[in-house]
Amino acid sequence: MRKLMLLILVLSTLQLSACTLFEKVNSSFDYANQATEHINKLSDFAERAPQMIKDAALNPESKQELENQLIGIKKDIEQFNLKSVPTIAKDIHQQVVDKNKVLLDEINKVVVNGHLALDKLQNSQLITTISDITILLNRIKNLGS
Numbered sequence: 001m002r003k004l005m006l007l008i009l010v011l012s013t014l015q016l017s018a019c020t021l022f023e024k025v026n027s028s029f030d031y032a033n034q035a036t037e038h039i040n041k042l043s044d045f046a047e048r049a050p051q052m053i054k055d056a057a058l059n060p061e062s063k064q065e066l067e068n069q070l071i072g073i074k075k076d077i078e079q080f081n082l083k084s085v086p087t088i089a090k091d092i093h094q095q096v097v098d099k100n101k102v103l104l105d106e107i108n109k110v111v112v113n114g115h116l117a118l119d120k121l122q123n124s125q126l127i128t129t130i131s132d133i134t135i136l137l138n139r140i141k142n143l144g145s
Contacts, residue, residue, distance in 0.1 A: 028088050034080075035080075035089075035093070038096075042073065042134070043130065045130065050127075052069075053066065053121060066116060067116035071111060073103075074111070077103060080100065092140055096136055106125055106126045107126070
């Protein structure tokens with residue numbers, strides 16, 4: 001009877017350990033997907049930005065759309081920076097957060113009092129900053145594998 005109880009205890013412990021390991025892997029995978037989605041959104045914006053800036057210089061509606069996108073990106077960044085992160089991803093998350101803060105500063109320089117200052121955007125480091133963030137993508141993808 002003692003051996004059976006000991007066996008049940010050992011098996012239960014192993015099962016709990018396996019569940020904990022599964023939760024950690026799943027959490028890392030979820031974070032990797034969320035971070036990849038975040039960076040891909042930024043990258044997509046960076047690819048479209050040069051044409052959007054040209055269009056905004058000629059068309060008030062395009063300027064308003066660009067302004068709305070920048071405000072949306074700002075909100076996305078602020079939400080991403082507050083994410084709960086698995087232990088294994090804390091270092092890479094902090095690097096993304098640090099770069100996101102630089103990007104927020106850039107956005108705040110070009111969106112003044114809720115309005116896009118197109119001349120400031122044209123002379124900003126916004127696209128370069130987004131490129132710096134996308135460099136982290138490979139490390140993030142490795143979290144999910």
